[in-house]
Amino acid sequence: MKKNLLIIGAGGVAQVVAHKCAQHNDLMGDINIASRTLRKCEDIIASIGQKGSMKVPGVLKGHALDAQNVGATIELIRATKSQIVVNVGPAFVNMAVLSACLATGAAYVDTAIHEDPLKICETPPWYANYEWKRRDECEKAGLTAILGAGFDPGVVNAYAALAKAEYFDRIDSIDIIDINAGDHGRYFATNFDPEINFREFTGQVWSWQNNQWTSNKMFEVKKEWDMPVVGPRTTYMTGHDEIHSLSQNLGVPNIRFWMSFSERYVTVFTVLKNLGLLSEQPIKTAEGLEVVPLKVVKAVLPDPSSLAPDYTGKTCIGDLVKGVKDGKEREILFYNVSDHKAAYEEVGSQGISYTAGVPAAATAMLIATGEWDVRRMANIEDLPPRPFLDLLDKIGLPTQIRE
Amino acid sequence: MKKNLLIIGAGGVAQVVAHKCAQHNDLMGDINIASRTLRKCEDIIASIGQKGSMKVPGVLKGHALDAQNVGATIELIRATKSQIVVNVGPAFVNMAVLSACLATGAAYVDTAIHEDPLKICETPPWYANYEWKRRDECEKAGLTAILGAGFDPGVVNAYAALAKAEYFDRIDSIDIIDINAGDHGRYFATNFDPEINFREFTGQVWSWQNNQWTSNKMFEVKKEWDMPVVGPRTTYMTGHDEIHSLSQNLGVPNIRFWMSFSERYVTVFTVLKNLGLLSEQPIKTAEGLEVVPLKVVKAVLPDPSSLAPDYTGKTCIGDLVKGVKDGKEREILFYNVSDHKAAYEEVGSQGISYTAGVPAAATAMLIATGEWDVRRMANIEDLPPRPFLDLLDKIGLPTQIRE
Known part of the structure; x- marks a missing residue:
């Protein structure tokens, strides 16, 4: 039905x-x-x-x-x-x-x-x-x-489940790697609501390492990954939803999430954060107007939906899984490559x-x-x-x- | 009297x-x-x-x-x-x-x-x-x-007048160099009202070269100067009041102004300007609040007068004058060195x-x-x-x- x-x-x-x-x-x-x-x-x-x-x-x-x-x-x-x-x-x-x-x-x-x-x-x-x-x-x-x-979260969780069910006897680590090698042609823009986007990165970065929660600051841990199609890209360890379920459900001692950021993103984010412009707490201007800085930043940034027509390049997102199968060490990358322009069309x-x-x-x-x-x-x-x-x-x- | x-x-x-x-x-x-x-x-x-x-x-x-x-x-x-x-x-x-x-x-x-x-x-x-x-x-x-x-403007104009009156028969160029080698210990702050400070750098850069007005963009022309006491510093060609009177009053073919900027200043300024946060035109937030971005930036920045107690280091401002005296080429630097802490005291x-x-x-x-x-x-x-x-x-x- x-x-x-x-x-x-x-x-x-x-x-x-x-x-x-x-x-x-x-x-x-x-x-x-x-x-x-x-x-x-x-x-x-x-x-x-x-x-x-x-x-x-x-x-x-x-x-x-x-x-x-x-x-x-x-x-x-x-x-x-x-x-x-x-x-x-x-x-x-x-x-x-x-x-x-x-x-x-x-x-x-x-x-x-x-x-x-x-x-x-x-x-x-x-x-x-x-x-x-x-x-x-x-x-x-x-x-x-x-x-x-x-x-x-979602497909990368299924990749992890597939790895566990069919490819490994024991998994030692899962590194989830999210590379956006696309170019929207703007000086700076977020790919979705700036308010939600910035919130992801203003707190602590939680990762699951040696079977315990580990906390870092955002942009503290940097790593270059050479992924298919998109090639070598700089990523930073980031807190992300799927670490919080996979860590509890899979019995894998190390689960980390890596997201690619352009130098431009890191610079803009760092400036805005340090100046206090990402704050959700209202401030008062010299003229006495009460305003939330983050909402002003959102208002000056491009509307994320306006980026689609000009977006070119590809994304590559996947799980690099390391472990043992039949007594032998094994390393497999499960991934998908998508294209911004094809999606728009x-x-x-x-x-x-x-x-x-x-x-x-x-x-x-x-x-x-x-x-x-x-x-x-x-x-x-x-x-x-x-x-x-x-x-x-x-x-x-x-x-x-x-x- | x-x-x-x-x-x-x-x-x-x-x-x-x-x-x-x-x-x-x-x-x-x-x-x-x-x-x-x-x-x-x-x-x-x-x-x-x-x-x-x-x-x-x-x-x-x-x-x-x-x-x-x-x-x-x-x-x-x-x-x-x-x-x-x-x-x-x-x-x-x-x-x-x-x-x-x-x-x-x-x-x-x-x-x-x-x-x-x-x-x-x-x-x-x-x-x-x-x-x-x-x-x-x-x-x-x-x-x-x-x-x-x-x-x-002011003392540097007097330096130029002194050079013309007593030290040179012909002046070919005056480079006014303004180095602030001080440190206020903040991530970022302007030394005076941020609104006025940023306005200085959001327009064209006018300089007087080969007896005519030349226009550049801000942070387009960079030069390192090695000034007394403060040592080598990066400066950028900047539009400034005194060029506009000296060019008309002295008959000198080249008059330029150079101001030192830290890398941090250039980064923050560039990000804010490119995002539209230095704009004096009101924008509307998603919630319908009308607000001038520059006034929000001003509100999150430190009050310039709050910097004085912690300010250390020195300024060096002067005129590098090149020309001819008694048939010989001559190059003289007229300058002053001041100290932030001594001024505060x-x-x-x-x-x-x-x-x-x-x-x-x-x-x-x-x-x-x-x-x-x-x-x-x-x-x-x-x-x-x-x-x-x-x-x-x-x-x-x-x-x-x-x-």
């Missing part, structure tokens, strides 16, 4: 999820898109029409919704008879949307860990602060709730949104087919990786393996 | 002028300080009391004044019977204060060229845009109006304010003694340099000469 879908959020990732689900709406039923700003939903619907993305005729509709309002979300889920909710709104709404799913029985999917707007960088493991506290609730309700179903978004949105769409499809309709809360590594990676091979994010 | 003094402005430079005039108030009469914020005048008066700077007993009084209001300034000049006005307020008020002086006959002294708040970087020569249009008015009224009487301000304020005080004293009471509008190079430089030798800014 086809299942109706509700997408929450109408940014770049939502646009990809909507396009991909439309391309495969023989598996899905109605597609609904909800955002605080109805116009943004309608823009996505127009772009789906323009690209002729709907595989078979079907309902495609936009809705205005404040997803912090659990009652309103419950009402919309019921009104649209949605059975799957893909939450790609700001990470602040996750717990509210999960509550609405629990109240209605609609399956829940997200792509990023829940955040409290007032707290930056909570104690690890981050999932234990909000999501995992509600595991029992999901179990009892028989609710499918799949967490972190983007690329990283297919779905109207740049590659960063594409790699996050396609896996979320795939997760919705696997819930619809029943393969991942597990009726409990799960991180991606808790689920069988093959159906997911096989589907991604077909719908735009093929896995490559280099030994 | 002792002449009453009115100081307009109550920032770091005003503090120096007040202290220096107090130290020599046997030449001056009453000392009045006027600023929009009365408390700032009173702070200066308290600091003069604390350091016991008054040479002989006398009147020392603060006044609240909006110096854009010509009528109010006229009234204050009359009420205080001031015969000399030293204008060290923001450069936006110069023309208003000059009008008040013309109406009352009080001599006028300033340290920086007039600026229109809405215009950045006007056409050269800058003095012709405002000041020199009022030369005839001053001439007719017999009003002494001495322009640009700080260090640069003497007058409670850092070295940048000290070097700007002492010459303005000296100018007031020379008007009081009659030596520079020329009853017309003059730039410093129009006046005999010896009395000025001799006085500065005695009161804190000794000239050194290296051939």
Whole structure:
């Protein structure tokens, strides 16, 4: 039976999820898109029409919704008879949307860990602060709730699960490496909401090393990786969602996350942070105007969605896994290469949104087919990786393996 | 006869002028300080009391004044019977204060060229845009109006006049070099009002080369100078007031200005400028708040006056003059070295304010003694340099000469 879908959020990732689900709406039923700003939903619907993305005729509709309002979300889920909710709104709404799913029985999917707007960088493991506290609730309700179903977290968790299931007897380390070798042609821009982007890097960097949490400062640990297609790139050790679940679920002693940053990014970030311009605390100008510096920075930066048309180059994201198989040391890189321009031509978004949105769409499809309709809360590594990676091979994010 | 003094402005430079005039108030009469914020005048008066700077007993009084209001300034000049006005307020008020002086006959002294708040970087020569249009008015009224009487412009103009009068038959080039080798210990701070500071560098860089105006971008032309005491330092060619008068008054084909910038300054300035955070045009945040980015930057930066107590190191500012004397090529450096800490101990301000304020005080004293009471509008190079430089030798800014 086809299942109706509700997408929450109408940014770049939502646009990809909507396009991909439309391309495969023989598996899905109605597609609904909800955002605080109805116009943004309608823009996505127009772009789906323009690209002729709907595989078979079907309902495609936009809705205005404040997803912090659990009652309103419950009402919309019921009104649209949605059975799957893909939450790609700001990470602040996750717990509210999960509550609405629990109240209605609609399956829940997200792509990023829940955040409290007032707290930056909570104690690890981050999932234990909000999501995992509600595991029992999901179990009892028989609710499918799949967490972190983007690329990283998401596909990289599936790579880790695949490595453990099929390629290694013992894993010693997993280095997740996220390289964006794309060029948007601007002096400086963030690939998604600057407010969320900067928040990722203003706290401590947590990594899992020798079976314990290790804390560093941002841009403290630097490493060059030579990845396929994109070549040698400078990365920095960064805190990231998937470390917080993989460390608890896989029994691997070392799990680290590395993200590429251009020199320009590091310079701009460092200046803004040191001057206090990334602060979320309001300040007063000499004229007495109260203003949050980070919101002013956001206002002067390019709108991330405006970058897509000019974005060129590729991304390469993957897991370098080291361990032992049949008594022999082994080292395997599981990875995907995506292209910004190809993503834009297919779905109207740049590659960063594409790699996050396609896996979320795939997760919705696997819930619809029943393969991942597990009726409990799960991180991606808790689920069988093959159906997911096989589907991604077909719908735009093929896995490559280099030994 | 002792002449009453009115100081307009109550920032770091005003503090120096007040202290220096107090130290020599046997030449001056009453000392009045006027600023929009009365408390700032009173702070200066308290600091003069604390350091016991008054040479002989006398009147020392603060006044609240909006110096854009010509009528109010006229009234204050009359009420205080001031015969000399030293204008060290923001450069936006110069023309208003000059009008008040013309109406009352009080001599006028300033340290920086007039600026229109809405215009950045006007056409050269800058003095012709405002000041020199009022030369005839001053001439007719017999009003002494001495322009640009700080260090640069100011003392460096006197160095140039001295070089021409006594050391050269023909001058081929004057390079004015301004090195601040001081350290305030902060990640980043400007030495005076960030709004005024950044404005200096957001427009074109005008220089006088081969007898014509040459335009460059800021930080486009870089040069290392090895100056006495401070040693080799990186400087950038910068537009500056004194080029605009010296080029018209001296008949020298090449006049350039070089200012030292730390790598940190260049980085921070470049980032802020490129992001649009130095803009004076209001923008709107996502929440609909209208705000001028430059005013937010100003609000997060340290208050320049807070730097003085921790400021260490020296400044070296001078003119490198090249030309011919008695048929032989000659190259002479006229310069002064000042110390931030010594300035703070003497007058409670850092070295940048000290070097700007002492010459303005000296100018007031020379008007009081009659030596520079020329009853017309003059730039410093129009006046005999010896009395000025001799006085500065005695009161804190000794000239050194290296051939």
